[in-house]
Amino acid sequence: FLAALSFSYLSKTFSGTIMKSSITQIERRFDLTSSTVGFIDGSFEMGNLLVIAFVSYFGAKLHRPKVIAVGCFTMALGSLLTAMPHFFMGYYKYETASHTASSDNLTSSINPCFLHQGVNETLLEVSRSGCEKEPSSYMWIYILLGNMLRGIGETPITPLGISYLDDFAKEEDVPVYVACLHTIAMLGPMFGFLMGSLCAKLYVDIGFVDLGSITITPQDSRWVGAWWLGFLISGISSFLAAIPFCFLPKSLKKPDEANNDKTSYNYSPVIMPCIFQSQLIYPFLSDFYTSLKNVLSNRMYFTLLCCSLLQFNSFIGFFTYKPKYMEQQYGQSTSKSNFLIGLTSLPPVSIGIFLGGLIMKKYKMSIIGATKFAFTMSFLAYVVSLLHFFVGCENHVVAGMTVSYEGKPIPYHENAIFSECNSGCKCASNVWDPVCGDNGLTYVSACLAGCTTSVGHGKNTVFHNCSCIEANSSWTGNNSATLGQCPKSEDCSMKFIYYTVIQVISGFCYSLGGTPAYMIMFRCVQPELKSLAVGLYTLIMRVLAGIPAPVYFGALIDKTCLKWGSTSCGQRGACRLYDSNAYRYVYLGLSAVLRGPSYLIGILFYILIKK
Structure with missing residues (x-):
């Protein structure tokens, strides 16, 4: 089961990254603005929210491995639907x-x-x-729907997978298994970006068009790579991930020492199941209302929530348009930016997350220690990332x-x-x-x-x-x-190296504090409200950061466009040339402005915890 679950985790992060790495290609192929692409990117979260309540509740009662299998098939279907428009649209005519x-x-x-x-x-x-x-003008709706389907399919994997592990594994093994899952899941984005980089090198209509007659290179802002290829591959991997789950039993033999006193961690990352679990809904609702009030009136939890919300908004917007920033600012091709993100940004982050967990275990950090550590690391990362302002390139x-x-x-x-x-x-x-x-x-x-x-x-x-x-x-x-x-000038390629170094250092520092920060959330609410607290946290992050951030980041980036392309109909297409300086200040500035105040809230949180 662990092997199957690990593979499904890998394929879900893999297909998610393929989406992120194809953003600029989709924008050019369908002649969209950045904010529309941001909206398409957010549709994954919408699909996820649509069904998460039902899946977490009813899934736990049904045959869990089979529900996960259905989820993986849905993900595969979503990926294939996303790639479909390519086959119906005819060839790409660049202007x-x-x-x-x-x-x-x-x-x-x-x-x-x-x-x-x-x-x-x-x-x-x-x-x-x-x-x-x-x-072709409305073909992007298929991508939106495909991405939403992928969000729906991804839903059962985490809550049902982890609760199944928790029910049938020895108690002391569970954390090891969960860590193992997350480590393997981190490989997904790496493969995803490397795959995205490979696809971006190939011309979109490869195999159908005489490549000799094409007058653009991958560095050109009109170049569109074979974005659909990544989605086909991720669809196949999701399909393969579904197969083993079809043959797993509904329940496994419990280990001997799993007595009745075992406290099951309810990892189900959502609130709704708590509501459904009682047939006496009315008394239960009032009880649910009290719990919700307890969680939200917990001042520590509430300040942590606001702090994380600002951080997440900044982080999601930043990450979504990162390949685009590297293309526009440093004149890199889409292919090279994806390759570098996969190679330089993700390994330090995964090492950081892992080390953070180790440090926390070794020094047996109290909640105050963990807060200090997470705050210091995150703030350090913030200060380092402000250096990005000084390593921009001049305009074309x-x-x-x-x-x-x-x-x-x-x-x-x-x-x-x-x-x-x-x-x-x-x-x-x-x-x-x-x-x-x-x-x-x-x-x-x-x-x-x-x-x-x-x-x-x-x-x-x-x-x-x-x-x-x-x-x-x-x-x-x-x-x-x-x-x-x-x-761009020679000087610019030198600055690009500095940019990459800054990125690696700040990513590493930020992720070191990641595990302690996540544990603080568990420790600042009463034990019986843990699962409600985590559920509420996930829900709020998705609704208030995951969906809107790419949209308003995109809308502001569109404002810095100097030259819009034109479609064959003479309508406005995708942006061809940005004002590099304005783009840099908008993109890095918005990210910094969102993150800055979160540290003031962090200080407030620390004072509350000290009390």
């Missing part, structure tokens, strides 16, 4: 200025500058007619958006894409198909750079005679440009 060029594989020179003359009117009509037929240098065509910085709102040097060309202003000039400036498209000839095909196209590069007075070299944005 590009040269549609006509790619259709015939001629290496003859195309003139980007006059490409749109005459074809402008027909192109518009064509794209309008193709527009009504485009079903994009002519007409962040700098003028002469290369001088311009304010955030004064972007003038058109300039004298490209006035001779008829360019579309809403297309994002960046080229990198030899002078180190990025231009929004080859047409806006004033280029008149191009050589080569696919990723290797080079544009020549670009009038805007000539116009740049300080530049004397070639007047040619290559596809894609210019890379």
Whole structure:
């Protein structure tokens, strides 16, 4: 049973991480804003909350392993449903200025500058007619439903799995088994991010499209990786996890020393089962009401709850948009950011959690000791993470958006894409198909750079005679440009290393205090209210942090967008370019502002506990 449960834990954390690592890809593939993606991400918690009460109560009466099996099958179904839209949507058309060029594989020179003359009117009509037929705009609802189904399926694993272990294992073995489960569960996110990284390297329509004709690289903000592949794999792993549970008995032979005096820890992480367990509902409800009042009027528990709520909001929002931050701030590809999160952020955290438990056991910490330890570690992590503000990179240098065509910085709102040097060309202003000039400036498209000839095909196209590069007075070299944005400076890759180091240190410190902090919650309520306290805690964290945090973080991040993409219908697509400085202050600032006050509440908690 332990082996089967461990595998199901692994596959549930694995599929959860696949979702987190595919967020930016889904945003680009379906042309969504960050806040919508945040909402999709939160749908997992919603599914979870829908059924948790019924599962914890009725599940305990039914055949527990079979209920868990049904849960795993539901998770598998959810993952497969999430991947479905890919197969119905047709190929991914990223926006590009040269549609006509790619259709015939001629290496003859195309003139980007006059490409749109005459074809402008027909192109518009064509794209309008193709527009009504485009079903993809609402396909993201399938992802939302799939994620919700996954949330529903995940519900029985923890409460029923742990209560089953608790009922049929020797009492002194239970903590070891639970620790074992959590350690194995930590491998899930690692594999998930590494898998996400692998999928993000592959082009979304791999196997269906000639990869030679694709003009974007994984570093490009229009690149979409094979996001659906991760969901297919996680679906298969959930399906495999379900199989062993079908063959497990309803109950096992109890070990001999399990006498009647064994106090069963009720780990069921929810309140509702307590309500249903009595046939005499009315007297019971009043009793339940008293317990609830007792828990909430416990000042220590209440301050701990507020403190954790702020921490969780900050942490969930931070974690959801972390891959995106690494892409936008340091110019990393989605694939590399996922790989690095899997490799650098998670191992220190799991080691930290484990060590925290060991330290607590070795020094036999009292509640005051545990509070001091958890508070110090968390605060240390907070101070270290404030260093992130100093290791940001400068904005991408994009002519007409962040700098003028002469290369001088311009304010955030004064972007003038058109300039004298490209006035001779008829360019579309809403297309994002960046080229990198030899002078180190990025231009929004080859047409806006004033280029008149191009050589080569696919990723290797080079544009020549670009009038805007000539116009740049300080530049004397070639007047040619290559596809894609210019890379960030050398200085930036150095800062990225500092960023990773800070991340590892603060993650480790934070997680060291994790186990003691979790134990404090058990110790500041009366023993008979333990399970209610844990249930209430989980419920409040999910409703007030898990669901809203990704949404409002996303909404604020959208505010820092400089250039929105456009769909084939000319509607607003996903964001292509953010203002790096504004993004950094919003993302890190919001996270810091949420976490800061939680330490004041922490001090209050410490005073209460001392009393």
